[in-house]
Amino acid sequence: MAERYLVISSDCHAGLPPERYRDFVDPQYRDAFDAALPIQLEETRKAAKKFLVDEVSAQWRKGHEKALTGAWDHEQRVQVMDEDGIAGEVIFPDGITEMNMPPFGAGLSLPTDGVVPDLQWAGARAHNRWLAELCQMAPERRAGIALVPICWDMGEAVKEIAWAKAHGLRGILIPSRWGRCDPYHHPKYEPIWSACEELGMVVHLHSGAAPMEDYGEHLGMMGIYVTEVIWWSVRPLWFLIWGGVFERHPRMKLAITESTAIWVPETLALMDQRYSETHFSAKLGDYRSHLSRKPSEYFRESVFVGASCMARREVELRREIGLENILWGSDYPHPEGTWPTTRRHLVETFRGVPEDELALMLGGNAARVYDFDLGKLEPLVARIGPEKATFRA
Amino acid sequence: MAERYLVISSDCHAGLPPERYRDFVDPQYRDAFDAALPIQLEETRKAAKKFLVDEVSAQWRKGHEKALTGAWDHEQRVQVMDEDGIAGEVIFPDGITEMNMPPFGAGLSLPTDGVVPDLQWAGARAHNRWLAELCQMAPERRAGIALVPICWDMGEAVKEIAWAKAHGLRGILIPSRWGRCDPYHHPKYEPIWSACEELGMVVHLHSGAAPMEDYGEHLGMMGIYVTEVIWWSVRPLWFLIWGGVFERHPRMKLAITESTAIWVPETLALMDQRYSETHFSAKLGDYRSHLSRKPSEYFRESVFVGASCMARREVELRREIGLENILWGSDYPHPEGTWPTTRRHLVETFRGVPEDELALMLGGNAARVYDFDLGKLEPLVARIGPEKATFRA
Numbered sequence: 001m002a003e004r005y006l007v008i009s010s011d012c013h014a015g016l017p018p019e020r021y022r023d024f025v026d027p028q029y030r031d032a033f034d035a036a037l038p039i040q041l042e043e044t045r046k047a048a049k050k051f052l053v054d055e056v057s058a059q060w061r062k063g064h065e066k067a068l069t070g071a072w073d074h075e076q077r078v079q080v081m082d083e084d085g086i087a088g089e090v091i092f093p094d095g096i097t098e099m100n101m102p103p104f105g106a107g108l109s110l111p112t113d114g115v116v117p118d119l120q121w122a123g124a125r126a127h128n129r130w131l132a133e134l135c136q137m138a139p140e141r142r143a144g145i146a147l148v149p150i151c152w153d154m155g156e157a158v159k160e161i162a163w164a165k166a167h168g169l170r171g172i173l174i175p176s177r178w179g180r181c182d183p184y185h186h187p188k189y190e191p192i193w194s195a196c197e198e199l200g201m202v203v204h205l206h207s208g209a210a211p212m213e214d215y216g217e218h219l220g221m222m223g224i225y226v227t228e229v230i231w232w233s234v235r236p237l238w239f240l241i242w243g244g245v246f247e248r249h250p251r252m253k254l255a256i257t258e259s260t261a262i263w264v265p266e267t268l269a270l271m272d273q274r275y276s277e278t279h280f281s282a283k284l285g286d287y288r289s290h291l292s293r294k295p296s297e298y299f300r301e302s303v304f305v306g307a308s309c310m311a312r313r314e315v316e317l318r319r320e321i322g323l324e325n326i327l328w329g330s331d332y333p334h335p336e337g338t339w340p341t342t343r344r345h346l347v348e349t350f351r352g353v354p355e356d357e358l359a360l361m362l363g364g365n366a367a368r369v370y371d372f373d374l375g376k377l378e379p380l381v382a383r384i385g386p387e388k389a390t391f392r393a
Numbered sequence: 394m395a396e397r398y399l400v401i402s403s404d405c406h407a408g409l410p411p412e413r414y415r416d417f418v419d420p421q422y423r424d425a426f427d428a429a430l431p432i433q434l435e436e437t438r439k440a441a442k443k444f445l446v447d448e449v450s451a452q453w454r455k456g457h458e459k460a461l462t463g464a465w466d467h468e469q470r471v472q473v474m475d476e477d478g479i480a481g482e483v484i485f486p487d488g489i490t491e492m493n494m495p496p497f498g499a500g501l502s503l504p505t506d507g508v509v510p511d512l513q514w515a516g517a518r519a520h521n522r523w524l525a526e527l528c529q530m531a532p533e534r535r536a537g538i539a540l541v542p543i544c545w546d547m548g549e550a551v552k553e554i555a556w557a558k559a560h561g562l563r564g565i566l567i568p569s570r571w572g573r574c575d576p577y578h579h580p581k582y583e584p585i586w587s588a589c590e591e592l593g594m595v596v597h598l599h600s601g602a603a604p605m606e607d608y609g610e611h612l613g614m615m616g617i618y619v620t621e622v623i624w625w626s627v628r629p630l631w632f633l634i635w636g637g638v639f640e641r642h643p644r645m646k647l648a649i650t651e652s653t654a655i656w657v658p659e660t661l662a663l664m665d666q667r668y669s670e671t672h673f674s675a676k677l678g679d680y681r682s683h684l685s686r687k688p689s690e691y692f693r694e695s696v697f698v699g700a701s702c703m704a705r706r707e708v709e710l711r712r713e714i715g716l717e718n719i720l721w722g723s724d725y726p727h728p729e730g731t732w733p734t735t736r737r738h739l740v741e742t743f744r745g746v747p748e749d750e751l752a753l754m755l756g757g758n759a760a761r762v763y764d765f766d767l768g769k770l771e772p773l774v775a776r777i778g779p780e781k782a783t784f785r786a
Contacts, residue, residue: 050677051676051677052676053676053677053678056675056676056678057676060676182609183607183608183609183617185608185611185612185613185614185617186609186611187611187612214576215576215578216575216576216579218578218579218580218636219578219580219636219637219683220578220632220634220635220636220637220680220683221578221635221680222635222674222677222678222680223631223634223635223664223667223668223680223681223684224576224578224631224632224635224636225677226667226674226677226680227631227635227663227664227667228628228631230663231624235621238616238617238620238621239613239617241613241616242613242614242615242616242617242620243611243612243613243617244612244613260663262659262662262663263659265659266655266656266658266659269655269706270620270623270653270655271616271620273704273706274616274619274620275616277704279729281615281619281729282449282728282729283444283445283446283449283450283453283728283729284443284444284446284615284618284619285446285449285615287613287614287615287616287619288616290612290613291616311666311670313662313666335675335676336672336674336675336676
């Protein structure tokens with residue numbers, strides 16, 4: 001690996017065409033699946049109109065039709081990743097957003113409104129089963145993230161976390177918006193954090209959910225969305241920190257994915273200020289003595305930022321954000337990602353960054369967090385990894 | 394004023410003891426007032442337990458009992474401001490938080506849940522009437538901000554804005570959380586923005602409201618509150634910017650008060666990135682062609698940050714935040730503010746800042762935004778203003 005970078009994308013997506021999830025759904029939910037499928041297809045089609053406008057979609061797909069089937073096809077996915085120079089990947093649900101959503105509202109956002117908990121669980125389990133199979137076809141390259149709708153039943157959630165671990169998955173995705181459920185400082189979630197800590201399963205928040213229902217169809221609603229969607233996926237961070245979750249579970253890891261990294265320095269500065277500077281908040285009484293460390297210290301040790309397609313400004317701020325906390329990602333197969341021009345994108349974004357720092361952000365940190373086997377990846381990196389020489393200023 | 398700074402506090406509070414609002418309430422609501430008063434006193438007492446713990450409260454009041462009556466008493470207020478070196482002030486409701494809340498849920502947060510719109514309006518009008526009288530006792534020193542619950546009836550709101558202007562008030566306070574009402578990019582609010590633009594009334598968001606109802610009483614809830622309360626009062630900014638409000642109303646001014654200034658550089662960078670960098674968001678279609686300028690350009694011209702008791706870090710970032718957008722504030726009579734040691738606090742916070750820059754942040758910007766008459770203030774500043782020499786490094 002001396003001459004090439006190990007690249008691990010901390011943000012990729014995979015999912016089946018909706019009808020093919022049927023075989024993975026528990027038998028008792030297959031009638032419901034058949035009844036729900038046409039509704040899901042129609043809902044997904046409508047969402048697609050909003051989230052992937054036709055012209056962009058058509059232009060972007062042209063010539064990539066086959067490569068896009070890597071969203072679910074093992075062989076095709078291997079080829080796509082090789083061409084992009086990506087040795088390992090962390091896999092979230094949804095694949096091609098408008099084609100591969102798991103059933104029963106068990107998609108990337110894991111909404112709590114408008115879903116039936118039992119059915120959402122059935123959809124999540126179906127996806128997890130399929131994902132475990134996909135990852136087992138290339139276990140040294142794929143860290144699959146299980147869908148775990150933690151808001152409903154704690155016992156069910158803990159059982160699924162254990163199942164996911166036993167089947168080779170490396171972490172869990174939880175809803176970033178709890179909606180009608182309890183926020184994550186609620187003590188009821190303790191069994192979840194304990195299970196993830198003990199089993200070494202990384203907890204994930206992934207951007208996407210926002211209160212779209214409030215935006216209406218008024219001018220500017222999409223600008224509002226792309227601005228605050230970040231905040232909605234970062235928000236649980238301070239519920240976990242102030243709630244003492246990292247204090248009680250120092251080995252639990254959290255990754256916040258595709259939410260940029262731009263918010264990190266000032267968010268930590270603000271929390272540390274609230275923690276240390278007592279004049280401002282004395283009137284509120286003691287709200288910090290249950291934390292033995294400053295908020296930023298928990299962050300440095302336990303929180304990772306799946307920064308996906310980083311902006312140059314984030315690269316410049318990498319030390320303030322945290323060199324050991326940044327995980328780059330390609331977001332394959334989403335059109336906002338770097339695929340299929342990842343190699344060029346990487347050089348443009350990271351040119352001139354010192355080798356040891358870049359090695360951490362591109363793959364070293366992810367390898368550590370998700371327990372990739374570097375020995376097994378070495379021959380692959382030697383073949384497909386981006387050459388270090390091309391990044392020199 | 395050559396040797397002393399003009400200091401205008403962009404964040405002060407005033408309010409009557411609750412029972413004294415009776416005379417200012419429209420006669421048809423006085424029965425309701427009498428019925429509601431004991432309930433309000435009890436609710437306020439409970440809120441006080443949460444937001445001003447007894448030990449801090451007692452210690453902080455000791456020896457200041459009389460000076461605190463400046464929350465509603467004209468003569469006392471003059472003396473307090475003189476001693477603090479403050480020539481002018483922008484006045485929000487609530488005075489001493491746990492003692493001076495206007496009736497019927499018409500306090501600083503202007504909640505939309507749990508209030509009766511007609512009654513909230515009656516409470517707001519009562520406060521505005523009293524506030525106009527207080528300000529008229531020292532019109533050159535006091536810029537009063539009218540309570541205007543804009544979520545309900547647009548006609549009523551526009552009428553109140555005109556009333557406030559006619560009675561010498563300088564701006565309006567609107568709810569920072571719209572709750573069950575429409576967000577501020579909704580076209581229904583156009584008459585409000587037009588009225589404020591035409592009459593030169595500054596629109597205000599003031600921190601305080603947050604979804605406390607979701608926090609429960611679990612460990613860490615106050616840490617969560619002091620972290621995200623900022624976000625809840627800043628959030629309407631991007632609804633206004635992306636909604637095109639500043640595009641259509643270039644002379645409308647917005648001030649975001651007591652929400653720190655730490656969020657400004659990265660929030661503007663993020664919005665500008667979303668505006669300029671089309672790869673990320675191409676799939677969402679066109680959401681920006683209705684804006685002729687970058688989000689940060691609207692901010693620079695129309696938005697002001699009532700940064701209140703600034704942290705040294707904010708002082709260091711003053712150019713990135715915007716030298717002409719920062720308004721210092723003392724937050725009198727709140728215990729988290731700088732009173733009664735404002736003179737010392739100012740020197741500690743701003744020592745070594747170039748004079749022309751400090752003059753803007755301490756008073757120059759506020760004088761421009763709120764239309765203070767510098768000629769009338771000059772003799773006062775010559776008498777009470779902090780001496781420039783004491784700030785030199």
